[in-house]
Amino acid sequence: MRDTLGRLLVELGERDKDLLVITADVGDSTRAIYFKEKYPDRYFNVGISEQDMVNFAGGLSIAGYKPVVVEFAMFLMRAWEQIRNSIARMNLDVKFIVTHSGYSDHADGSSHQALEDIALMRVLPNMKVIVPADPADIRRALPVVLEELKGPTYFRIGREYSPSITEGLDYQFKLGKGFVLRDGDDVAIMGAGVVLWDALKAAEELNKMGISAAVINLLSIKPIDEQLIEYYARKTGRIVTIEEHSIYGGIGSAVAEVVVKRYPVPMRFVGATTFGRSARSQRELLDYYGITWKSVVNQAMELMK
Numbered sequence: 001m002r003d004t005l006g007r008l009l010v011e012l013g014e015r016d017k018d019l020l021v022i023t024a025d026v027g028d029s030t031r032a033i034y035f036k037e038k039y040p041d042r043y044f045n046v047g048i049s050e051q052d053m054v055n056f057a058g059g060l061s062i063a064g065y066k067p068v069v070v071e072f073a074m075f076l077m078r079a080w081e082q083i084r085n086s087i088a089r090m091n092l093d094v095k096f097i098v099t100h101s102g103y104s105d106h107a108d109g110s111s112h113q114a115l116e117d118i119a120l121m122r123v124l125p126n127m128k129v130i131v132p133a134d135p136a137d138i139r140r141a142l143p144v145v146l147e148e149l150k151g152p153t154y155f156r157i158g159r160e161y162s163p164s165i166t167e168g169l170d171y172q173f174k175l176g177k178g179f180v181l182r183d184g185d186d187v188a189i190m191g192a193g194v195v196l197w198d199a200l201k202a203a204e205e206l207n208k209m210g211i212s213a214a215v216i217n218l219l220s221i222k223p224i225d226e227q228l229i230e231y232y233a234r235k236t237g238r239i240v241t242i243e244e245h246s247i248y249g250g251i252g253s254a255v256a257e258v259v260v261k262r263y264p265v266p267m268r269f270v271g272a273t274t275f276g277r278s279a280r281s282q283r284e285l286l287d288y289y290g291i292t293w294k295s296v297v298n299q300a301m302e303l304m305k
Contacts (some may be wrong), residue, residue, distance in 0.1 A: 001157045002045035004135040005142070006031025009068070010038045012146050017180045018066045019146065022046065024053045024075065032070040035298060038194050050075055052092075054082040056164060061092040068146065069138050070080040072105070072115035073098035080120055087152045088124040096121075097155045102193065102244035105283040110275040119249025122222040128153040128175065131192035131251075133165040137219055140166075141173040149175060154252040156193070158244075161282040163197040166217065178225035184214035187300045188232035190255055191242040192218045195291055196280075201294035211304060225252050230262040238303040239267045240296055244286070245270035268299035273292045 013019045013035055022044045027033040036043035046053045050071065057067040069076070076083075087094050098117065105112040122129045130145060131139045131152065131237055138157060145153055169178050180226055181196065182203050189199040196217055203213035214232055218224060233239060239259065241252035253268040259265060279285045286292060 001135055001138060001162045002031040002159055004138050004244050005097065005099065006034035008139060008142055009035045012143060013039050013042065016066060016147065017158070018064070019241065020044065020060060020067045021070055022053055022057050022067055024048055024050045026072055026075070027070070030039050030070045030072070032164050051082045054079040055078055055086050058092045065188040066093065066146070067093045068097060069182070070097045070099070072112065073101035073299050074105075077117060078112065083152075084124055088126045091151050092125045092160050093152070095153050095155065097157070099157055100178050101156045102158060102207040103282050104161060106279045106282045106285055109278040115246045115272045115276065117156065117252065118221060119221050119246050122254065123249070125223065126151055129156070130154070130219060131221055132155045133193060134162050134167065134197045135215055136167040136169070137165070137173075140260055141172070141219065142152060144173050144175070144188035152287060158194055158282070161194060163194060165194070165196045165200065167182040173219065176225060178220065178228045180214065180219045180228075182213070182215040182218050184212040184236065186212045186236055187238040187240060187301070187303060188214045188216060188236045189240050189242065189296055190216040190229070190232075190251070192221060192251055193244050193288045195242045195244050195286070196237060198286075198291070198293040202300065203230050203296050205255040205293065207298055211300065213300065218251060218255070221251060224258065226258045226262060229255055229258045233263040233265045235260050236266050238300070240270065240299045240303065241267065242257060242270040242291065242296055244291060245271055247273060251272055266303055268303060270295045270299060
């Protein structure tokens with residue numbers, strides 16, 4: 001995912017000379033370094049100083065440039081106060097692209113794993129939150145984010161683990177819109193990010209049991225597709241959410257806020273409930289913490305009862 005990001009930033013930088021990339025000493029790891037190699041005079045490394053990085057980006061935005069902050073998701077949370085006061089409160093056009101989200105920094109353990117960032121970002125007024133599922137989703141969404149959207153945006157991707165989920169599918173990214181990966185009548189599985197692979201696998205297993213499951217890619221978390229959520233709440237009467245994030249304040253919470261307002265139905269939540277740990281792979285951590293297709297199947301079966 002980060003390689004796709006790095007190459008795409010270079011392409012977008014060719015089309016827009018006002019596009020600037022800023023990092024806090026993580027250019028190599030995030031692949032923002034690709035941009036530096038092509039446009040060294042439009043790349044800034046502020047060192048390990050995330051708060052200064054955010055304020056610097058705000059100043060560049062006020063000056064008429066289009067700053068893109070590229071950082072580890074967990075490390076950017078150090079600057080939440082600056083994001084709130086200097087960017088969101090002023091509604092500045094600063095784009096935050098974070099890598100290594102969720103469990104994707106598997107080897108470095110809980111200190112580097114961001115499982116709370118969606119909650120922290122979506123609570124901010126003016127902030128948009130987008131979580132692509134795979135490299136194909138990044139290619140759909142990032143050009144729109146950087147070339148068409150105005151105001152602060154949080155764009156969340158992982159590191160390397162990126163099973164193919166949306167490759168070859170014919171749809172375009174639109175802010176505030178979800179996409180139906182699979183239709184179904186009995187239960188709706190909703191989520192965003194790499195765990196949608198598990199959602200699709202769960203739908204296949206449920207189909208073998210005679211249960212028809214829809215799978216919804218909610219890549220625009222804020223604003224979220226309220227109409228689509230309501231439609232499947234009414235159609236299926238049951239919703240299971242899955243996310244590589246805490247179930248408190250994350251994607252499941254965002255869906256529940258819509259459901260309780262527009263058409264209440266029983267829901268179940270698959271996601272993190274505690275801090276992570278070190279492991280040999282991201283997939284190993286997803287399995288260890290039960291953020292898997294098996295958990296989705298079990299929760300769907302409970303709802304069917």
